[in-house]
Amino acid sequence: MADYLNAATLFDLAREAEAHVATPCSCTKTPLDGWQSQPLSIDETQFEEVGTLMPEDDPEPTFSEYLPGKTNYWAADAPIAPRYFPYNRCAVWQCSLCSRIYLRYTEGGGYFVDRRMRLLQAALIEDVPLPA
Template identity: 45%
Template structure:
């Protein structure tokens, strides 16, 4: 997938429609594990905020100035902070609604996560 700048992602977020019937079950306000009973066939990859092998490793620092946490639906989407800075942008093939997708790699698991790209929560 091509690399997107934070400005590219913000433009996508501001131009997108509300989720349709095909993608609404995935339109979580905060980060959620991708539901095991759902398919991602309605989504297509658009780009990534970071590509492996880049010289500068993205930070693992999160941005929560109002006391939110990773899982909070109202947590800001700080595109230069974790986990947004390591995410991919996917859009619904039917309506164009945009999502952030990120895979958490643990010692014995892999957890694919998804969050609706909400323009009002994007911070610089």
């Protein structure tokens, strides 16, 4: 299993990656600033899993979302709150060609499964505690 990344570690990883991003790259054909279904054009062989936001000691993380104000799940500026859904179910993947880091999880419904991706942006990471 991949190493667990807390919010501080995730922030440091994001800042480091953003400082070394090489552009352009084929991993960015589809804008992934907000959650999107994983594009079919993604070449998974150029990605490496660098961690997880799924705590090993929490077999059923919350489905509560952290969406303050008028933001929504799909918004490019929605906060990335690692303790909240869907982030608490994400794997963290890095492109080996350009250093960009993406969050990935699988959304499952009654009749579908949708692998979703979002670009990790340090400025959007918020370490918000879960309500007691």
